[in-house]
Amino acid sequence: MYICPPDGNTGNIMQQLFTAFAPVSAEQWEQRLERDLKGITFEELSSVDRNGIKIKPFYTAEQFEGQPPSPLPAATAGWSICTKIKVTAAGEANQRMLKALNEGASGIHLIIDELVDPAVLFANIGIAYLFLRIDLNEHTLSFAPQFRSYLESVQPDITGLNLYIGLDMAASCMLDGKKNIVGSAPLFHQFLSATKGMNNLCIDAGIFQNAGVTSVFELACLLAQLNEYLHLAGSDNSPVTGKILLATATDTSFFEQIAKLRALKLLAAQVLATYQRSVDIHLHVETSNTYRSPVDTYSNLLRDTIAGMAATIGGCYSLYIYPFDAQTEIPREQSERLSRNQQLIFQEESYLSRVSDIAAGSYYIEALTKEIAEKAWAGFQEIEAKGGLWKMWDDGSLQQIISSQARELLDAYSSGEKILVGVNKFVNPDEAIAKAPPVPLQNGGIAPLQLAHALLQKSE
Helix, strand or coil: CCCCCCCCCHHHHHHHHHHCCCCCCHHHHHHHHHHHCCCCCHHHHCEECCCCCEECCCCCHHHHCCCCCCCCCCCECECEEEEEEEECCHHHHHHHHHHHHHCCCCEEEEEECCCCCHHHHCCCCCHHHCEEEEECCCCCCCHHHHHHHHHHHHCCCCCCCCEEEECCHHHHHHHHCCCCHHHHHHHHHHHHHHCCCCECEEEECHHHHCCCCCHHHHHHHHHHHHHHHHHHHCCCCCCCCCCEEEEEEECCCHHHHHHHHHHHHHHHHHHHHHCCCCCCEEEEEEECCCCCCCCCCCHHHHHHHHHHHHHHHCCCCEEECCCCCCCCCCCCHHHHHHHHHHHHHHHHCCCCCCCCCCCCCCHHHHHHHHHHHHHHHHHHHHHHHCCCHHHHHHHCHHHHHHHHHHHHHHHHHHCCCCCCECCCECCCCCCCCCCCCCCCCCCCCCCCCCHHHHHHHHCC
């Protein structure tokens, strides 16, 4: 039992505890490790991940040759809990938004697939009090000026809204297999003109993560996308205004995904500095579809908990966790509710929203952040040396890299080197397995890699 000294001065005692033991170097730890493990070396316990980064058994302050990096910026009031809705009918989408907001959501991600009336879509929605992301496409571009007129009629000052409206023409071209992305530039400039003064640059790198690429290559592609758009917009009197939304996805590689998001913040700031821009980045994250399974679906709750926690600890500003049965049918009300409740537990019971940059000071995560950032920056420079991301897409070399990395990941699961519970190991024999084929390439576009679908098809 510890007894407080009569004078109540515990500081001296604690100081004595810290100074009573001599410091131990990393080299001494390695020697002790090898002695206790009877000859197994430090190198034998190390491994190399699919990013080409060596993962060591332990990390120390010596890794940083002095003071560890400072904490990175994070959402001061926590992140926004999002729901995602494809809009084809204004009234229906409005009811879904209201229901989600009443049940704990604080953010909305709308994909406008059909032209709708903004007044009907946002009836009784307090846009000033939530995070709102709106994605348009070439067919719904005229929604932008209509929405702006509606917004200014109900909200005279739109500059302080947590609202992002985007037209990621490059992502659309890559998903649809269209070449000559630069040919869509007039459309992009038309959109920028209609939304000037708003947060109007949204870039989605989730298409790369969901295609099965490495974290390093995903970040390199995102930086290249950001560079392409900033170059296209121009630096003088640019119509790109406000904050910039960068979107990505996180999977079940917990520490790697935390480090990836932290590295992204550092790298994006470096690209923006090149254009002499000092603007804030909004980091929007979704949980990855790559590892979600159509069988043993409740196991997806665990996968998305890991991926969602990685997103929050990595410093996202808004997060959408997919319903656990998203790959089997139209998500049920129960699964949509659980996807929100996971984040409510993160915030209200785990207190993950109470600390800025939780991972700061972890030697392993700090070291991993640094290595991912360095490798991603080198990858970005390599893309630029080849003429940029859009040129690589047009000549087909980008597709080759994506296909190669996706194949390597699938092979690792096919061989049993990596485990997907309920799919290639610990299969539930009582469950009727509906073996769905993998999603095909969309006219040569970037196709999502759904590991469970591909593995189940192979087992037939």
